[in-house]
Amino acid sequence: MTKGRVSTERGIADLADEYDVIVVGAGPAGLSAATTLAGTNARTLLVDENRTPGGQIYRAITLAQPVDRQRLGEDYWRGRSIAEDFLRSEAEYAPATTAWSIQPLQGDAGQTIGHEVGLSSNGVARLIQARQVVLATGALERPFPIPGWTLPGVMTAGAAQIALKTSGLVPSGKVVIAGTGPLLYLLAAQLIEAGATVSAVLDTTPRENWLRAFRHARGFLVSPYLAKGLKLLQTVQRRTRVIRWVSALAAEGEGGLKEVVWGAGGREHRMAADLLLLHQGVVPNVNFSNSAGCAHEWDEAQLTFRPQVDEWSASSVAGLALAGDGTGIGGAEAAAIQGRIAGLGCASRLGLVAPAERDRLAVPLRTSLARAMRGRRFLDELYRPAKAFRVPQDPDTIVCRCEEISAGQIRASVSAGAGGPNQMKVFLRCGMGPCQGRLCGLTVTELIADERSKHPSEIGYYRLRFPIKPLRLHELAALPQTETAKVAVLADLADTHHPADLNERKPQ
Ligand SMILES: Cc1cc2nc3c(=O)[nH]c(=O)nc-3n(C[C@H](O)[C@H](O)[C@H](O)COP(=O)(O)OP(=O)(O)OC[C@H]3O[C@@H](n4cnc5c(N)ncnc54)[C@H](O)[C@@H]3O)c2cc1C
Numbered sequence: 001m002t003k004g005r006v007s008t009e010r011g012i013a014d015l016a017d018e019y020d021v022i023v024v025g026a027g028p029a030g031l032s033a034a035t036t037l038a039g040t041n042a043r044t045l046l047v048d049e050n051r052t053p054g055g056q057i058y059r060a061i062t063l064a065q066p067v068d069r070q071r072l073g074e075d076y077w078r079g080r081s082i083a084e085d086f087l088r089s090e091a092e093y094a095p096a097t098t099a100w101s102i103q104p105l106q107g108d109a110g111q112t113i114g115h116e117v118g119l120s121s122n123g124v125a126r127l128i129q130a131r132q133v134v135l136a137t138g139a140l141e142r143p144f145p146i147p148g149w150t151l152p153g154v155m156t157a158g159a160a161q162i163a164l165k166t167s168g169l170v171p172s173g174k175v176v177i178a179g180t181g182p183l184l185y186l187l188a189a190q191l192i193e194a195g196a197t198v199s200a201v202l203d204t205t206p207r208e209n210w211l212r213a214f215r216h217a218r219g220f221l222v223s224p225y226l227a228k229g230l231k232l233l234q235t236v237q238r239r240t241r242v243i244r245w246v247s248a249l250a251a252e253g254e255g256g257l258k259e260v261v262w263g264a265g266g267r268e269h270r271m272a273a274d275l276l277l278l279h280q281g282v283v284p285n286v287n288f289s290n291s292a293g294c295a296h297e298w299d300e301a302q303l304t305f306r307p308q309v310d311e312w313s314a315s316s317v318a319g320l321a322l323a324g325d326g327t328g329i330g331g332a333e334a335a336a337i338q339g340r341i342a343g344l345g346c347a348s349r350l351g352l353v354a355p356a357e358r359d360r361l362a363v364p365l366r367t368s369l370a371r372a373m374r375g376r377r378f379l380d381e382l383y384r385p386a387k388a389f390r391v392p393q394d395p396d397t398i399v400c401r402c403e404e405i406s407a408g409q410i411r412a413s414v415s416a417g418a419g420g421p422n423q424m425k426v427f428l429r430c431g432m433g434p435c436q437g438r439l440c441g442l443t444v445t446e447l448i449a450d451e452r453s454k455h456p457s458e459i460g461y462y463r464l465r466f467p468i469k470p471l472r473l474h475e476l477a478a479l480p481q482t483e484t485a486k487v488a489v490l491a492d493l494a495d496t497h498h499p500a501d502l503n504e505r506k507p508q
Pocket residue numbers: 024025026027028029030047048049050054055056057058075097098099100136137138139140141158159161183186282288323324325326330331332333335469
């Protein structure tokens with residue numbers, strides 16, 4: 001793997017067997033954590049499933065051309081220096097590499113002395129050890145289950161942004177953008193700037209959110225979000241129709257999207273469309289932290305589960321730190337600072353930075369973090385998605401896209417005794433498809449809570465298992481078999497078979 005410049009030429013076979021730290025995720029949080037760690041002489045490996053560093057916001061930033069600065073904005077361009085600092089560092093970088101598992105390594109006294117991380121790239125899997133791991137796996141778009149959202153021609157706004165940033169793809173035909181959140185207007189502005197025909201923005205932000213948000217206006221008024229938000233609103237309002245107070249939404253068409261149907265002002269409206277882009281905010285991507293056994297809690301302001309971390313971003317699992325939007329949505333600037341704090345925390349646990357020095361270096365970072373978080377509460381309250389768009393009322397609306405399970409089926413299985421998301425898996429295979437619940441987890445929790453008249457925190461989330469991303473069987477089979485793994489499998493077989501059966505299974 002490379003130090004400095006990015007190379008995708010060499011496979012993961014070139015990686016060492018052990019590092020001081022493995023960082024997963026090359027967004028602002030992971031890049032900053034890895035750069036900080038490399039600066040303390042920690043042997044650091046950064047892995048990311050993307051081919052270039054940047055994560056969501058700074059996606060493909062190292063390949064971006066000056067024209068992208070105009071199209072995608074100054075905030076996007078800011079990622080260039082974060083990526084360049086990392087590429088100049090001594091950290092090793094494994095792009096196009098997916099992390100799919102993390103298992104604790106135990107010392108003689110049973111204490112956790114590190115972790116073994118499962119990685120896969122180009123059809124080859126490896127298990128690599130690290131004394132510390134930082135997960136900086138970012139956010140996901142919140143599910144937006146409306147009738148017809150599985151039709152061809154309906155996708156998430158984030159997916160359209162990925163196509164724009166990575167390949168310069170601009171959607172053709174009539175585009176409608178619907179939902180809520182600051183990214184909705186950012187994406188509308190980016191697409192309009194790139195030449196897309198945006199017929200309308202359907203804003204689903206509930207009217208009453210303005211009152212709730214107003215209580216937190218002070219932080220917002222002194223934050224950079226105010227000026228940025230106003231500029232985006234002006235750009236979008238000048239160049240397309242913005243329809244507010246949308247309270248119902250559906251995509252219609254035979255075999256593909258033909259019309260977007262919405263309710264506003266007590267009436268139903270329709271508009272022909274070739275592409276409907278949906279977005280109602282982002283939530284922490286908890287799949288990895290959940291599978292690793294980290295403690296999570298319900299965040300009422302952001303309506304999501306998030307992992308618990310201490311002031312150095314350490315999780316409840318020894319040797320495992322979490323940074324960035326994966327711990328709660330704070331935005332790119334906050335993610336980069338959290339990455340540096342997590343890096344200092346890890347370096348200190350490795351004995352590479354004395355606690356007093358760590359504390360001293362963290363002081364300005366904590367001040368900057370508090371500044372970067374100003375206005376966040378206002379945004380959370382203002383862009384809190386309406387219940388109608390989080391908990392589908394139409395029983396036919398698909399919730400689990402992988403297994404094609406509808407809201408009605410989920411409600412019926414609650415009545416039949418499925419009390420939580422994990423029992424739901426047994427009843428319906430809900431959340432057991434390739435996405436491992438990423439696209440339905442929160443909807444399932446909130447639907448069950450609604451049906452049982454309970455709070456989502458009482459319902460809980462899926463208990464996820466490794467591998468968290470699809471892994472080919474041949475990759476798994478080709479992994480070196482440790483003694484512990486052999487004993488585990490043989491003991492399992494011995495429990496269920498007579499020893500003679502085992503002998504029969506030996507190849508002749
Ligand atoms: C679709 C989408 C688009 C967004 N666009 C913007 C925007 O334009 N402007 C803005 O201000 N904010 C945007 N955000 C919010 C934004 O993600 C952040 O505030 C910021 O990028 C968070 O930084 P991060 O480092 O925590 O995570 P991210 O930047 O999300 O980086 C996480 C990285 O982890 C990698 N990863 C995840 N799981 C694995 C795994 N198992 N193995 C290997 N790699 C893995 C991902 O490939 C990704 O590169 C967007 C969010 C989403 C979900």
